[in-house]
Amino acid sequence: MLRVENLQASYGAILALKGISIEVNEGELVALIGVNGAGKTTLLSTIAGILRPISGKISFRGESLIGKSPEDIVRKGISLVPEGRDIFSSLTVEENLRMGAFVRRDRLEYQRDLEKIFALFPILKQRLNQLGGTLSGGEQQQLAIARALMSHPSLLMLDEPSLGLAPALVDQIFELITTLHQQGTTILLVEQNVDRTLEIADRVYLLQTGKVKFSGTAAEVRHQGEVEKVYLGGIE
């Protein structure tokens, strides 16, 4: 479904991606792990069209995404929930969700989608007319994911969804990701919480200083002991 080949991109003056290749198949939950500065967020930003790559290929369902604007890429079915959530704090929860559904114009479908979202995120129904900025961190994260789901993405990219949340809320977010995965959503997940991520991911890419250090199923990554080497062994 998504294929990234030999991608190079820089973040400011730093070459953050030094030739990365990854693949995500339909229905998979693929995780990107690695320490800060490994290039995980840069990779998601480049796929979403926020950053222009220096070289390499990105294709989605056989179609190249290179040079496409973020708005075009959303229309093709890739939705990004960025790190730090970035909900519209001066818009109400409902307006946030309406923005999420911007690429879908069908009014009836919008109402049906809202009902589905409320089933997944009951708290959002209670907060519907509240401003996004008044929500707690966990509620904001739920809103950010809900907003992304409103566009019916074929591929959902989540950047550090559990960052800064209380442990109970972290559980809730991981449960939610599992549910979405079981419902058939293809997910590309970036997470710091490696243990929890290995529990739910189908496949894992371990990134280190802009390169793929190791890739395989979650079980393979565990047995190889690669994670420990990268996280505890410091940077080469």
Add this chain to the structure above:
Amino acid sequence: MLSVEFLLNAITLGSLCALLALGLVIVYGILKLVNFAYGELIMITGYTLYLLNSAAPLPWLVMALIGVLVAMFTSYSTELVAFRPVRTKSLTAMLITSFAVSTLLQNAALLLISPRARAVPLPKLFSASVTILGIAIPWRNILTILTSLILLVGLTLLLKKTILGIALRAAADNFQMTRLMGVPANMVISAAFVLSGLMAGIVGLFWVGRTASVTPTIGGAPLLIAFVATVIGGMNSLVGAVVGGYIYGVIFSFLGVMLPQSLLDYREAFMFLVVILILLFRPEGLIRGAGTGERVG
């Protein structure tokens, strides 16, 4: 001293200032650009009225409508031709570009028409007044206040109820995230410039109506007023712009009544003194805008 006439004058001026400030902030909110070519849109409306009237006098309302449409179109065109190519470069590049556009338009009027004032047609109603409870109220004031109210209500509905309006507010809140929702960047920016042109055009009709004439430099004063009003109200909030506009109108009118005759020429200086005082206590303006009040939890 706080007579009905005074209040009416203050609200009339305040209404114009509020619309002026809104037009400036609607673009600023999204691009973070103070568009210095904004005042020239008022000039364009004035010259459109003048040219139409000398070529083929139509009913005033028709000419006024054309004048506003031309201001909207000019605003849209400046974005397309001048701002869009430099938008991704830097904010400074855009700021300099807005000075360039302003100078270009002013000089075009200077060369192609005249450096001297040109007469602008006004409807008869503008010089008439109506007497209510023994007080003579100029129609121009009533029309200004009513038009502003209609425009403010209309704009509020647009921003709250339509998907384009919500997208405009979202873009002012977080532009990149708005694009990640699939909203085309060019579309919201164009819409902001068109709305900005609408505000300038409508204010323009009343602004040139004050002296019934238009000059190439007529846009300077309203630009400054819009800027000061947004600084008072808060640069990041549309509500702030409106509040700032009305406060400007009230303070300015108040100074006109309060100051002795000998100091009346220095009214602007006193106005700035008030602004400085407001900023000393509320550096962000009276109303804090979106994006600045993010809560981390």
